[in-house]
Amino acid sequence: MKGFTVWFTGLPSSGKSTLARMLEKVLNDMDFHVEVLDGDEVRLRLSKGLGFSKEDRDENIRRISYVAKIVTRCGAVAITCAISPYREIRDEARREIGRFVEVYVKCTLEECISRDVKGMYKKALSGEIKNFTGISDPYEEPLNPEIIVETDKESQEESLSKIVSGLIELGYITKEKLRNVSL
Numbered sequence: 001m002k003g004f005t006v007w008f009t010g011l012p013s014s015g016k017s018t019l020a021r022m023l024e025k026v027l028n029d030m031d032f033h034v035e036v037l038d039g040d041e042v043r044l045r046l047s048k049g050l051g052f053s054k055e056d057r058d059e060n061i062r063r064i065s066y067v068a069k070i071v072t073r074c075g076a077v078a079i080t081c082a083i084s085p086y087r088e089i090r091d092e093a094r095r096e097i098g099r100f101v102e103v104y105v106k107c108t109l110e111e112c113i114s115r116d117v118k119g120m121y122k123k124a125l126s127g128e129i130k131n132f133t134g135i136s137d138p139y140e141e142p143l144n145p146e147i148i149v150e151t152d153k154e155s156q157e158e159s160l161s162k163i164v165s166g167l168i169e170l171g172y173i174t175k176e177k178l179r180n181v182s183l
């Protein structure tokens with residue numbers, strides 16, 4: 001089987017990790033080998049010591065992109081879930097990886113703040129932490145992503161189903177294989 005990368009991008013609390021894990025299960029059930037590169041885990045290991053300046057954020061994404069490229073080349077699926085706020089570096093990852101599907105996890109800032117899964121928006125809004133995407137650091141929306149999910153309007157299942165349909169349309173997975181999988 002040919003590998004590919006699914007690159008989730010979006011604000012904190014938009015739903016990247018949630019959808020990545022759901023997609024991982026679907027693809028596993030289709031007999032793909034899947035590696036999830038989650039920003040939180042990557043920052044504890046591969047990118048340990050990097051901060052949140054533009055330079056460090058770009059370096060973090062370059063490292064994730066490098067691993068995703070290797071996983072893809074091995075015929076497996078890399079799913080990345082990092083905020084990846086800068087357009088230019090996402091486009092660099094796209095060029096480097098080739099078989100690349102950018103999924104924009106779109107959600108209003110207000111909804112993300114009300115979810116505040118990790119309690120970080122609260123800290124950013126009170127000034128306790130600096131350089132927080134959406135509050136005190138920029139987020140550049142993708143201009144031409146392959147797939148957009150709107151998690152402030154859709155259930156998790158609806159968003160997952162949009163992603164799976166998108167992957168079929170783009171030719172990365174087939175309907176036949178999906179038939180064995182319960183969504």
Ligand SMILES: Nc1ncnc2c1ncn2[C@@H]1O[C@H](COP(=O)(O)OP(=O)(O)OP(=O)(O)O)[C@@H](O)[C@H]1O
Nearest residue numbers: 011012013014015016017018117151154155156159
């Ligand atoms: N359609 C949807 N898709 C994904 N998540 C959703 C959706 N609707 C509601 N949610 C909720 O939104 C939250 C998203 O949290 P999650 O940790 O996945 O965000 P994240 O983008 O990975 O954030 P971070 O960048 O901080 O890691 C979860 O609590 C999830 O249940």
Ligand SMILES: [Mg+2]
Nearest residue numbers: 016017018081
């Ligand atoms: Mg996450």
